Amino acid sequence: MTAAGRQRREAVRRQAAELFEQKIKPLEVAQRVRVSRKSAYRWHQLWRDGGIEALVSRGPSGSRCRLSPRCLEKPAAYLEEAPNAHGWVEDQVWTAARVATPIGRKFHVSYSVSGATRLMHRLGFSPQVPVRRVAERDEEAVKVWKEATWVEVKGPGRPAGATSASRTKQASPADRPEAGPGDDAHTPRS
Template sequence: MQAAELFEQKIKPSDVAQRLRVSVKSAYQWHQLWREGGVPALASRGPSGSRCRLSPRCLEKLAAYLEQGPAAHGWGEDQVWTASRVATLIGRKFHVSYSVSGATRLMHRLGFSPQVSARRVAERDERAVTVWKEATWAEVKERGRPAGATSASRTKPGSPVGRPVDGPGADEAAPRS
């Protein structure tokens, strides 16, 4: 509505854009809308995008279903709500089709976040993994160098601070003036 007041004062759209910190293109579009329809034409039309296909009552029910957890609705493998599971739950309970990305947005709207389920290979041998971790990884893993032994920079040699004054190359590293 500030834009309408400025247009009524005969201020140019480019100046309106600068004052309201918006793009010049937006200011010119607002100016044209204002000329054609006055102040009501500049009123907000609400959020863009498609409308939610679930009623407020259905959204409350969905939030309650999500609170119950996945096991209460047939997913016993883990206690994780994935977007895919939520989309399936919406289809089962409300007979409305949601995409995975749509289910993700809906979950965020309700205050939930989809989790990625931990998938393990069916052929995974837990005993072999444990043996590998205990035996092989201990051998492969190498202790790092001490912190002060190297320089962190590729182009600059290690700092002369702490070097012996009479050590090798001491005479070459004269201070710059």
């Protein structure tokens, strides 16, 4: 969660505590601050037990970052560089596994792929779908090919009336067979 998101959540909790102090029921508090009823009742219980301080966030949940705040600046700088600066020459895409490798080399801290992804989010990076285009791509040649050659290669396609679709309707009793498989009820057993 971003710092702005944490601040918003904190403000909502403080607003809820102020409403509880005014003797407003949790159900109405939930509607006013636009949270679930479950959250409002949980917050009300916390507020009753410990006051407004009980509703104050204790910071982000989960395990703490393995890198110190001073060290967090370096991975961000690595991500600003191209992957070839760290040994990957086949393509220039940072993957979570690739991010974990130089961090492990430089700081002797191992990150899983999901941990590296969370670290990237913490640093302000988000996953991107790489544009898969050749560096030497000639846009004009592609346009000409699409207009001239592709029309010939593509073919006309299927005509609109060639498809088949019908509504399914229940068969009338007259269309049903008189005896179906396993329908030997009228035959005596031996």
